[in-house]
């Protein structure tokens with residue numbers, strides 16, 4: 001069994017970003033076509049956080065994976081990630097464990113990767129500006145991966161913690177992007193909300209014709225990153241999985257009748273497969289709402305395992321009896 005640490009996972013993904021995105025795309029399409037096994041995650045609240053168990057079987061890849069992931073908001077003050085995770089990848093032919101790997105970097109990249117795929121089919125082709133609200137792990141992956149699929153020239157970063165916004169903007173500038181830490185939302189062609197906030201961080205006034213939004217941070221029934229005016233502005237809403245309908249950003253406005261159910265056109269996998277439309281005109285304002293699906297974890301971990309073997313990353317351990 002191959003043990004892969006966070007740095008190994010990052011190196012494997014960074015060695016072939018396009019291959020990584022294409023693997024996510026294949027499995028999202030598989031999931032939306034009804035193949036494979038991607039159950040809703042069992043989860044429970046814990047004294048200081050939340051923990052979820054995300055099993056998956058991809059027929060397409062011949063792989064089984066389970067990610068155990070938590071959300072622990074107080075962790076950064078202890079020098080730990082907000083969203084700690086690990087993934088066990090298993091060979092679907094034999095049931096033998098192939099790899100135990102860090103799941104924190106998997107979560108970081110697979111979530112930003114799915115948002116980038118949403119941008120590829122929902123954002124205007126000429127999108128040049130990106131606003132990232134929330135400068136944590138997801139802020140980094142979104143500002144890293146969305147420019148891979150759209151010609152982003154300028155990135156605005158906002159965070160309640162100004163130092164975090166400055167630090168991400170600095171990191172982006174070192175990568176050659178024109179990035180600026182801002183204290184108020186700026187209008188942009190693509191906007192990613194990736195905060196731990198339970199209260200709205202994006203407002204109707206921030207949206208203009210043609211904007212594509214990736215709303216990623218809120219996953220509980222009572223938390224919202226988008227205010228009422230923002231959520232009613234969208235012409236088209238796409239979700240990563242039907243579980244997203246239970247997140248406050250959609251559940252609350254749907255229950256209050258603020259938006260009709262058919263505003264949610266389908267899953268990202270269906271749009272990627274071409275069976276649903278993600279954007280019908282340059283003027284439309286579009287939303288991709290994600291809460292996470294195990295399809296992305298099995299895809300990401302399988303890709304990382306294959307690349308790590310090719311690159312000689314990680315450490316083998318023998319668990320055979």
Ligand SMILES: NC(=O)c1ccc[n+]([C@@H]2O[C@H](COP(=O)([O-])OP(=O)(O)OC[C@H]3O[C@@H](n4cnc5c(N)ncnc54)[C@H](O)[C@@H]3O)[C@@H](O)[C@H]2O)c1
Pocket residue numbers: 071076082083107111133134135136137138139158159160161164194195196197201216217218219290291292293
């Ligand atoms: N949809 C998915 O698949 C998915 C996957 C992973 C994480 N998440 C969620 O995304 C969120 C971010 O995760 P992360 O790992 O980047 O966390 P993180 O703690 O690394 O970063 C969150 C950032 O949001 C900032 N923030 C909090 N409230 C804010 C506000 N009102 N305005 C602006 N900034 C604010 C914090 O200061 C912090 O920098 C979490 O809620 C997590 O549960 C979703």
